[in-house]
Amino acid sequence: MAEEYYELRLYIAGHTAKSATALQNLKKYCEEYLHGQYSIEVIDLLKNPQLAEGDQILAIPTLVKKVPEPVRKIIGDLSNEEKVLVGLDIRPRISAQ
Amino acid sequence: MSSKKSQNIQPFTLEKTPTGISGLDEITFGGLPKGRPSLICGGPGCGKTLFSLEFIVRGAQEFNEPGVFIAFEEKADELAMNVASLGFDLVQLQKDKKIRIDYIHIDKSEIEETGEYDLEGLFIRLGHAIDTIGAKRVVLDTIENLFSGLTNEGILRAELRRLFQFLKDKKVTAIITGERGESSLTRQGLEEYVSDCVILLDHRIINQISTRRLRVIKYRGSLHGTNEYPFLIDEEGIAVLPVTSLMLDKPVSSDAVSSGIPALDKMLDKGGFFKGSSILMSGTAGTGKTSVAATFANAACQRKERCLFFAFEESPQQIIRNMRSLGIDLQHHVDKGYLQFYASRPTLFGLEMHLVVIHKAIRKFKPSVVVLDPITNLISVGTVSDVKSMLVRLIDFLQQEQITVMFTALSLNNIVGEQTDEGVSSLVDAWLMIRDIEMNDERNRGMYIMKSRGMKHSNQIREFVITDKGLDLIDVYVGPEGVLTGSARETQMILEETGEVLHSHAIDRKDREILRKRKVLEAKIDSLRSEFESTEEELNKIYIEEDIKRGVQQQNRQRMSDMRTGRKADDGKTK
Numbered sequence: 001m002a003e004e005y006y007e008l009r010l011y012i013a014g015h016t017a018k019s020a021t022a023l024q025n026l027k028k029y030c031e032e033y034l035h036g037q038y039s040i041e042v043i044d045l046l047k048n049p050q051l052a053e054g055d056q057i058l059a060i061p062t063l064v065k066k067v068p069e070p071v072r073k074i075i076g077d078l079s080n081e082e083k084v085l086v087g088l089d090i091r092p093r094i095s096a097q
Numbered sequence: 098m099s100s101k102k103s104q105n106i107q108p109f110t111l112e113k114t115p116t117g118i119s120g121l122d123e124i125t126f127g128g129l130p131k132g133r134p135s136l137i138c139g140g141p142g143c144g145k146t147l148f149s150l151e152f153i154v155r156g157a158q159e160f161n162e163p164g165v166f167i168a169f170e171e172k173a174d175e176l177a178m179n180v181a182s183l184g185f186d187l188v189q190l191q192k193d194k195k196i197r198i199d200y201i202h203i204d205k206s207e208i209e210e211t212g213e214y215d216l217e218g219l220f221i222r223l224g225h226a227i228d229t230i231g232a233k234r235v236v237l238d239t240i241e242n243l244f245s246g247l248t249n250e251g252i253l254r255a256e257l258r259r260l261f262q263f264l265k266d267k268k269v270t271a272i273i274t275g276e277r278g279e280s281s282l283t284r285q286g287l288e289e290y291v292s293d294c295v296i297l298l299d300h301r302i303i304n305q306i307s308t309r310r311l312r313v314i315k316y317r318g319s320l321h322g323t324n325e326y327p328f329l330i331d332e333e334g335i336a337v338l339p340v341t342s343l344m345l346d347k348p349v350s351s352d353a354v355s356s357g358i359p360a361l362d363k364m365l366d367k368g369g370f371f372k373g374s375s376i377l378m379s380g381t382a383g384t385g386k387t388s389v390a391a392t393f394a395n396a397a398c399q400r401k402e403r404c405l406f407f408a409f410e411e412s413p414q415q416i417i418r419n420m421r422s423l424g425i426d427l428q429h430h431v432d433k434g435y436l437q438f439y440a441s442r443p444t445l446f447g448l449e450m451h452l453v454v455i456h457k458a459i460r461k462f463k464p465s466v467v468v469l470d471p472i473t474n475l476i477s478v479g480t481v482s483d484v485k486s487m488l489v490r491l492i493d494f495l496q497q498e499q500i501t502v503m504f505t506a507l508s509l510n511n512i513v514g515e516q517t518d519e520g521v522s523s524l525v526d527a528w529l530m531i532r533d534i535e536m537n538d539e540r541n542r543g544m545y546i547m548k549s550r551g552m553k554h555s556n557q558i559r560e561f562v563i564t565d566k567g568l569d570l571i572d573v574y575v576g577p578e579g580v581l582t583g584s585a586r587e588t589q590m591i592l593e594e595t596g597e598v599l600h601s602h603a604i605d606r607k608d609r610e611i612l613r614k615r616k617v618l619e620a621k622i623d624s625l626r627s628e629f630e631s632t633e634e635e636l637n638k639i640y641i642e643e644d645i646k647r648g649v650q651q652q653n654r655q656r657m658s659d660m661r662t663g664r665k666a667d668d669g670k671t672k
Contacts, residue, residue: 011218013217013218013221018213018214018215021212021213022212045217045218045221046221049221049222049224049225050225052218052221052222052225053199053222056201056202056203057218057222058201058203058216058218058219058222058243058246058247059214059215059216059217059218059219059247060214060215060216060217060218060221061214062214062218070207071207072207072208072209073207073208073209074208074209074210074211075208075209075210075211075214075247076210076211076212076213076214077211077212077213077214078211078212079211079212079213080211080212083209083210083211084209084211086209087209087211
């Protein structure tokens with residue numbers, strides 16, 4: 001698991017408070033659990049609305065995990081750490097801490 | 098609410114967007130409210146998706162209004178395949194940028210919710226789709242799927258409210274479809290948000306026959322038909338039947354249409370039925386109702402008018418064959434295109450659906466004469482009152498179109514039959530009846546005109562005969578023995594003829610006797626006269642004798658007196 005590389009996309013629509021919170025939370029979790037094993041692509045749908053179709057985006061903000069399979073979507077401001085980690089298939093390394 | 102605001106802006110007229118769905122625009126007096134969302138709800142399989150898709154396709158094809166179809170249930174290619182049979186080429190329309198189909202997929206298993214979010218993504222996609230093709234029409238089918246994919250209902254409801262406002266701001270005419278809930282119109286209470294126009298679709302099964310119905314539950318700021326209207330999904334899409342028109346303001350004609358039976362025309366004052374009227378032809382089994390109807394159709398075709406023959410009992414081939422035995426060649430008219438048959442079993446669809454089918458067929462063929470044979474078979478599909486209400490609407494429509502219609506009805510000797518007769522008879526303009534007259538081991542047919550609105554007509558029963566040269570009516574014999582028909586009439590007529598011969602013979606004899614009597618009397622008169630003459634002569638003789646006697650006596654007396662005086666004179670001379 002730890003060897004896998006995570007490709008993450010965060011869809012936002014303009015720089016709203018929710019988007020900022022989501023990005024902040026995401027970065028925090030990634031640094032904590034996936035250090036060096038991830039890339040984050042932020043897509044602003046206000047600039048590229050046509051991109052919403054590809055990943056079937058409805059809610060904003062949406063985090064899409066493309067790789068590794070399976071594809072998962074996490075919507076919301078990512079404030080619930082546990083849910084985000086479950087959603088990303090990252091087991092929280094509680095024992096290590 | 099915002100809709101109230103927009104009403105205030107346009108207090109007088111509500112702009113409408115025609116749907117292009119045949120019949121619906123008539124019910125709603127123009128279509129759906131322009132620039133506002135409308136809700137279409139109904140149970141599964143009631144035709145919501147097709148209905149909304151037809152709205153988009155017709156808009157693109159007929160009104161040059163591009164449309165966006167947001168599908169939450171079916172993928173674009175699935176949709177295209179489903180409606181290809183209706184002649185909707187979604188692929189081509191998408192290529193032409195007339196329509197755009199967006200499939201929005203929500204899979205709960207893929208989605209994890211954490212914290213606050215909104216549906217801006219949906220708005221952006223929708224906005225993008227609308228802007229790329231300049232859409233005027235939008236369909237969201239079925240937006241309730243959002244509720245199955247997302248759990249935060251509070252957010253969803255707030256976002257839905259925002260979505261409808263967004264659609265209004267975009268000035269698109271939108272249809273939102275919703276699954277029917279148990280106690281409310283839609284499962285998620287969408288009617289709360291879309292309050293301008295709500296249309297309910299229904300798919301009901303009565304007596305194992307399904308009928309689709311549509312009802313405009315609500316149409317804010319506009320008149321609309323409030324009834325349930327049956328609708329049909331066929332190879333040309335949806336057809337809604339705008340049923341009873343509200344007013345009795347149909348045009349009337351005083352032209353007559355021949356029944357095809359000259360003797361029957363003669364019984365009617367105008368020489369036939371009024372054009373655009375409805376004629377009921379009822380009779381018991383085997384009385385020749387279909388033959389009358391076929392003769393009527395034949396007459397229309399011979400006048401080079403179009404006739405549509407709805408057969409609910411026999412197949413067209415059967416009718417054509419059977420009518421040949423009357424010397425009527427219907428095939429000829431079929432070949433020439435004057436006659437069209439439309440045969441279907443009554444149980445094929447519900448009553449309303451029959452009406453829709455009949456409607457469509459009439460609209461297409463534009464006949465001037467329509468025959469329905471027989472309407473009583475329709476009772477197997479619905480109740481008497483259903484049939485009646487269907488016929489009211491049919492007659493209504495036919496009169497509007499100035500089409501003459503003949504119904505045949507089987508009257509059974511039971512309550513149902515009588516009810517039909519009673520029920521239907523008040524609707525029709527003319528009612529012909531064929532009755533069996535049973536007498537002397539024989540069954541004969543008697544036809545009479547029960548009613549014929551607006552014209553004088555014979556009140557006599559005529560014997561109705563079917564010959565190989567067609568149909569004819571013969572005066573029945575009404576004599577001291579009562580009404581006689583068939584061979585009894587023939588016998589009676591023969592009897593009468595013999596009677597007449599005997600009678601005239603008797604008269605001859607009487608005449609001769611009189612002559613003889615006269616001769617005898619005359620002879621007697623002669624003899625009396627001669628007797629009288631001889632008596633007279635006798636009397637005369639006496640008179641003459643008397644006269645002569647008297648003359649002679651007088652002479653004698655004269656002579657006597659002369660002689661006396663003479664003697665005296667002689668004396669004097671001598672003296």
